[in-house]
Amino acid sequence: MDLIDFLIILGRVLATFVLLLVVTVLNVWIERKLLSDMQNRIGPNRAGPFGVLQTVADGLKLFFKEQINPKKAEMGAFILAPFLAVIPAFLLFMVIPWGAPFRIGERTVSLQGTDLNIGVLFILAMSSLAVYAVVLAGWSSGSKYPLLGGVRATAQAISYEAALGLSIVAVVMWSATSGGTGGGSLSLSELVARQSGTLDEVIPQLAFITQFLPRWNVFPQIVAFVIFMVAAVAETNRAPFDLVEAEQELVGGFHTEYSGMRFAMFFLAEYVNIFSMSALAATLFLGGWNGPTFGSTGIVAAVLPTVWFLAKTYVIFFMFIWIRATLPRMRYDQLMTLGWKRLIPGGLVWLLLSTLVIGVRRFGLPWA
């Protein structure tokens, strides 16, 4: 590995980081604008053209705010928690490919932070780690509302992490049998590469329909997609599953006692997580950066996959906001019922079914 390789790695990590930051700043504005649209309001329109810089203004304001330390807080964990929220949120996005690899000279540059061969596992680990931030923040604040929020976060995360994992397992298994080499892979770039082409390559039996469909996992794995989306909304603590920070009951939930930049870091982590989950859904189910290239070459061919990736991600992101604007918060027992009695059994049954289908496709019917 020489200097240029090192610079390429540095460059793509920085590019991923900057992309995530810029997109997050925009996403806060996009969410506020879309919410205001759906509520017949005007929304932020003061800072910059159409209020685009509203998030920057809010961030600057939070920089200069006092950081209040509650008397009863466990200071070590209290200070640690916001960092624990932000760092996994950023790490999670690092393994998601946000553009097609392209060649410069004799080197191939892949547009993703790093191509881990255990990418899916890494994402599950990071999203679990983010729960520690909420729990620690709730416990260390030394105040009852944050504690209640933290306790809720634990239960909710355990319930929905399982459903999320089950839906991803089904996708990974499906993609293992439909891949070129035949082996399974947890690498996200590999998962994306296996979704290029049209669907009749994997399901030739229904070629009269599937030849017109892209080879995205969402079509054969539609139930897994639904389970993944519900669990992703719960994982990111978004409405209608935002019991962790239910304003009416818990003031602000786990971040009640936080102020200034420490609060801003929780806020940042939440929006980074939403974008990462949208990007993950686009990667696992909607074919990532795959899309028509229109026979383009050069710079257009290098940029077009990123455009497709962002377009798919924003479709999912829009769903997040649309659902938030529509649904009221669920009751806590409803949340648990949905998690344990619907999503997890549903995920298991779907996993079983797709395993059967995969087995039959590979080995034929047992009596044949």
Added chain:
Amino acid sequence: MGVISELVKGLRVTGRQMFQPRVTIEYPKVFRDKPPRFHGRHVLNRYPDGMEKCIGCELCAGACPARCIYVRGQDNPADAPVSPGERFGFVYEINMLRCIFCALCVEACPTEAITMTHLFEMSTTNRSDAIYTKDELLMDVDGKVPHMFPDDALANLEELAVADGWLRATAPSGNAAYEGVAQWQGTPGSVDWDPEPDQETRDS
């Protein structure tokens, strides 16, 4: 499946709202049309000849549920009368912090001396600035109404020339047939407004 159809139903409602016109307006930039009977700040009117209409009877102060009006009457000077009656309002103060803008004072006034305008931008940084005296309430002989904060960027002083419409319980002659007939006053003040178009025929 019931859950899914209900979810889709909800999403359709919010989705449809995205393309509806906005109900909020950018207030200081855009002013919403006020309803004709809007209750803004008060004004003390004059007759066309410049005489004050207030006769210092204190009926407005008596009618006020918030007790925000303070009136002191005084005998008119014989050589230079201020109002056509025997007495005139010597002191007239309204505490706008207490006022609930119910317009009972307007109803109570026997001479239509106190009416309301469409101006409501009266926020102050000082409690004493909220007490409007005759200096701010009484219009000048040309019918122009002064304001406590004439250079207030938000206050559109033209609103002071728009009077609130009000409902006459009966015609001036006491004809019960006029109960509920709306009487719109064009401008506050020195202009005598027209009676209802067919008032004279109906009064006779």
